[in-house]
Amino acid sequence: MLAARPVQGFFRSLRTRANWILIAILFVVPWVRIAGEPLILLDIPQRQFHVFGMVIFPQELFFLWLILVALALALFFFTALAGRVWCGWACPQTVFSDVYAGVARRIQGWTRAGAPRRVARWRSVATHAAWIAMSAVVALHVIGYFHSVYDFLGALATRHWAGASAAFWIAVTAVCYLDFGLVRQTWCKYLCPYARFQSVLLDPESLVVAYDAGRGEPRGKRAARHKGDCVDCGLCVAVCPTGIDIRKGLQLECISCTQCIDACNGVMARVGRVPNLIAYRSLAALEGRRTRLLRPRVVVYGVLLIASCIAFAATVAQRNPLSLEVERNRTALYQRMPDGRIGNSYTLHLQNRDRRQHVYRIRLEAPASAQLVAGVNPLLIPATGTVTASVFVIAEAGDVESGAPVRFVFEDLENLDRPIVRESTFVAPAHDEDEEEVHAG
Structure with missing residues (x-):
């Protein structure tokens, strides 16, 4: 477990505020309800995805696909523009690792020089106890994105499925404790896949946390002559949560947390030198070239991101609240009524x-001479509910040929302008079968 030295400064203060805002959002969202429904919930048992008042079902996975595409393009866009800003400012791994480390520092303390002091046993126990308690709270809210937090707590309180619910809560708590308390940025350094393909997303004009070697080298103590601005204090390494030396250039372990910027600026202020020896800048700027924010890579990602958002909005606007299937009963191809007419049975889902x-009225558009017989019409379909109904289509013998299309029209009584049409086929006996039955009669 890496223990980075604490640092104060402009970016540190900004990141602390950002951390608490993101944590507040994470904790508030599972409790928010819109008309009794969750704001965001990936309800796996019910196979429903609730997002901002919209319910997505398994048959509509293209909505979820569009959301994931938009999120991926947003990540590509901001990475090309500002480097690993996600890693340093918004990734849960960074945010919670930062908070857990802060709690440890408050309990265990640090020496005036900034190094972790020798910790009494009770302080170590208190630190881990605090981490476990924090992990339980975090785990509860993470679970709230996959299972209603109200139902989950209700199950625990009433002991209904309490054993399974408690075991799941304990398991997620253990993962949070191990990850945020013990692993921390070791995940970023060795395991995170995003670090491995960031080189594909970055270019020389992307903004990254970079050291100005032209100004800082050759590094040395302040009293030495003909030295650069870097006093070789090593503070930039001590405050880095992944333990890298930013002076060695851009590295995949760098998460752009800006700790080294604040540390170096503090040293520059004390020695009376110009700040921003380490700063947000592009590699092109270090070489004396102009940095273009709008360049082909950024424009392409931006256009694709806007296009995906427009596609999602247009798809949602055209979305029909009713999903339905018409299935002809295949156990009996047709039925002959007592009066000689031919009937086909259909199941509506x-x-x-x-x-x-919603209330839907069902009518038969084709065949024109056929009759629709339904036990209940119109049909009342509850919110996010499913209804299965059986209907009959009856026609005079010989009026409708076998294989003729049967066209059902479903009309929302509150919105008659957007009817839904579904087709099936009608099965009737062949003419020679009718003639044989007539002669037999």
Whole structure:
């Protein structure tokens, strides 16, 4: 476990505020309800994805695909523009590792020189106890994105599925404790896949945390002549959560947390030299070239991101609240009624994707001479509910040929302008079968 030295400065203060804002969002969202439904919930048992008042079902995975594409393009766009800003400012691994490390420092303390002091046993126990308690709270809210936090706590309180719920909570708590308390940025340094392909997303004009070697080298103590601005204090290494030396150039372990910027600026202020020896800058700027924010890579990512957002919005606007399937009963191809007419049975599967109930009227558009017989019509479909109904289509013998299309029209009584049409086929006996039955009669 790496223990970075604490540092104060402009970026440190900004990151602390950002951390608490992100944690507040993470903790508040599972408790928010819109018309009784969760704001964001990936409900795996019910196979529903709730997002900002919209319910996405398994048949609509393209919505989730569009969301994931937009998020990926946003990551590409901001990485090309500002480097690993996600890693340093918004990644849960960085945010919670930072908070856990801060709690450890408050309990265990640090020496005036900034090094971790020898810790009494009770302080070490208190630190781990605090981490476990924090992990339990974090785990509860993480679970709240996959299972209603109200139902989860209710299950624990009423002991309904309490054993399974408690075991799951304990398991997620253990993962949070090990990850944020013990592993921390070791994950970023050795295991995170994003660090491995960042070189594909970055270019020389991307903003990164970089050391100005032209100004800082040759490094040495302040009293030495003909030395650069770097006093070789090693503070930039001591404050780095991944333990790298930023003076060696851009490295995949760097998460752009800006700790080294604040540390170096503090040293520069004390020795009376110009700040920003380490700063947010592009590699092109270090070589004396102009940095272009708008360049082909950034423009392409930006256009694709906007296009994906427009596609998602357009798809949502055109989305019909009813999902339905018409299935002809295949156990009996057709039925002959007592009056000689031919009937076909159909099963209707209707799913309401909306958060409010809808009433649909069913009518038969084709064949024109056929009759629709339904036990219940119109049909009431509850919010996010599913209804299965059986209907009959009956026609005079010989009026409708076998294989003729059967066209059902479903009309929302609150919105008659957007009917839904589904087709199936009608099965009737062949003409020679009818003639044989007539002669037999």
